[in-house]
Amino acid sequence: MSRTSQWLTCVFVAISWGYAAAAQSVCEGAVVFQCATEAAELREQITVCAKDQSYSLTRHALSTGEMYYDTPLIADANTTWFLWSEEDQVQLEIGFWSTDLAEPVTLHAQLPWDDANETIADTGEYSMWLQSPHWRAEVDQTLCAPATIYADTDALWPAQEMRGPIGAFFSKDAIIPRVETAGRARVLSTKGGREGVPVYAAARPSAATPVWWMLQPGETVDLLDRVGDFVAVALPTNGMSDCTLRPERLGQPYAGPCATGWVDAALLERVQ
Secondary structure, X not given: OOHHHHHHHHHHHHHHOOOHHHHOOOOOOEEEEEEEEOOOOOOEEEEEEEEOOEEEXXXXXXXXXXXXXXXXXXXXXXXXXXXXXXXXXXEEEXXXXXXXXXXEEEEEEEEEEEOOOOEEOOOOOOEEEEEOOOOOOOOOEEEEOHHHOEEOHHHHHHHHOOOOOOOOOOOOOOXXXXXXXXXXXXXXXXXXXXXOEEEEOOOOOOOOOOEEEEEOOOOEEEEEEEEXXXXXXXXXXXXXXXXXXXXXXXXXXXXXXXXXXXXXXXXXXXXX
């Protein structure tokens, strides 16, 4: 099924349920993904748009138009959680931070892929869902009905104009490794049964600051920079196994290939 016919299917199926709202745009910019949820008791539409250098996610009831999130979830396309792999299928993840939930909401998609033409294939299986944080033993998922999935992956890339290579996520603040700040540290034990030590997307985190990773006690991490009480760390993702910093990279802004974020220095013990 082509992307155009897939979109028409989405509209047709939604209208066949009696919900004309499905045909309406609910976010600004180019629609990248859209689907209707499987839950028969309350059909919802999930829409992801790309505009400038950000992605937005909205979710609303098709019968009433009531929004699930008070405001759209916005993600910085250059720094947010983003995974992409392609073979016979594209596997994709985009992270959105919900301030209300104080946790990430991740869109997952698996789409048929035509590798020769680098585009979505005309036939194949579609799946899409929203998922709670990946570091939990049990995750919650909101599944989309496969026949309603629309995807335009070409619309993803213009928003990532400044994104670094490979890393699953990046710090929003500039990181400049220096001789006195670079090194390695061990993660100390966490208190009160927490899920781990949060890795924040900014050096001065607030409730609106995304957390894309949790470190566990005993892990070792590479240190890059420090701002006040927080230190910048480098984390291997997407198949990488090492984040060793070369001497010639000292004093230069770090933009990959490892993922980067900020950790409370009080929860780390420097070992090198």
